[in-house]
Amino acid sequence: xxxxxxxxxxxxxxxxxxxxxxxxxxxxxxxxxxxxxxxxxxxxxxxxxxxxxxxxxxxxxxxxxxxxxxxxxxxxxxxxxxxxxxxxxxxxxxxxxxxxxxxxxxxxxxxxxxxxxxxxxxxxxxxxxxxxxxxxxxxxxxxxxxxxxxxxxxxxxxxxxxxxxxxxxxxxxxxxxxxxxxxxxxxxxxxxxxxxxxxxxxxxxxxxxxxxxxxxxxxxxxxxxxxxxxx
Numbered sequence: 401x402x403x404x405x406x407x408x409x410x411x412x413x414x415x416x417x418x419x420x421x422x423x424x425x426x427x428x429x430x431x432x433x434x435x436x437x438x439x440x441x442x443x444x445x446x447x448x449x450x451x452x453x454x455x456x457x458x459x460x461x462x463x464x465x466x467x468x469x470x471x472x473x474x475x476x477x478x479x480x481x482x483x484x485x486x487x488x489x490x491x492x493x494x495x496x497x498x499x500x501x502x503x504x505x506x507x508x509x510x511x512x513x514x515x516x517x518x519x520x521x522x523x524x525x526x527x528x529x530x531x532x533x534x535x536x537x538x539x540x541x542x543x544x545x546x547x548x549x550x551x552x553x554x555x556x557x558x559x560x561x562x563x564x565x566x567x568x569x570x571x572x573x574x575x576x577x578x579x580x581x582x583x584x585x586x587x588x589x590x591x592x593x594x595x596x597x598x599x600x601x602x603x604x605x606x607x608x609x610x611x612x613x614x615x616x617x618x619x620x621x622x623x624x625x626x627x628x629x630x631x
Contacts, residue, residue: 402516406430406450407437407463408478417450420505426512434458438466446473447516450508451495453479453486461489468494474515474554476508491594496555518558529564531625534603534612536564545603555580556599563613563623572620596621 404421406428408414414430421428429446431437434455441449449467453460464475477490480501487498497511529536536543541557543550552560562571562579573592580595596613599605605612612625 402426402447402512403445404428404448404450404512405437405441405444405446407434407455407460408432408450408452409455410452417505417508421509421512424509424513426509434460434463437463441467441473442470448474448476448512450476450478453477453490461486461493464490464493464495468553472551472553476511476515478503488591488594491591492598494553494598496553515554518554529561531564531567531612534625536561550602552599552602555595556602559595559599560603563621564625567623567625570616570620570622576620 402425404426406414406417408430409432411430411432414428414432418428418430428450429440429444431440434457451460451463451467455463460477460479464477467473467475474496475494477487477495477498478501479486479490479498490498496515499508499511527538529538533546534543535545538561543552543557543560558580559576562576576592600607600610600613603612607613607615610624612623614622614624616622
């Protein structure tokens, strides 16, 4: 059974989701305050965090920032504001997805399942994709640069793998969006650009003289990182 933490000050919503998610083999642990939520997060291993933006004392964006400093656990952010900037900032801070309120519980389940599927190792696939000093382990779903493990979120890893599996191919934003799923199409261009920027930073990649990810202006991005070797 998957273990999920929700930090949400709406008790009625939490109770509804706790009962609903059990149908899908998901156990939800709820917290109504940021401090309690962080304490729970640090005391147990969770597969995913559902994080409301509008919280007392500390808002969800700040909590997202704190969690990202400590863990790559996937995060879905909930917002009632309907503000595009909230969603953009959430992505910049490392959220994997977001869902505006009100929402259908089944849609939340679909997004949870999609993220958990992306973050679950595939034991039948045993390979390492290498591009010079960059090594991607598709079993452990991790990557190393110069033998140092990269601190990637689930979404960042998925984007890197997508690039690595399509070297030399220009991928437009629609193609990236369709592969990653979960990102709101209304602001997909900005969202994809933010995600690529985050990945570039972790690869120490210079957009003006790219070693790994080249911008194809007006089209999308091309992965140019050396030669591909499967071990």
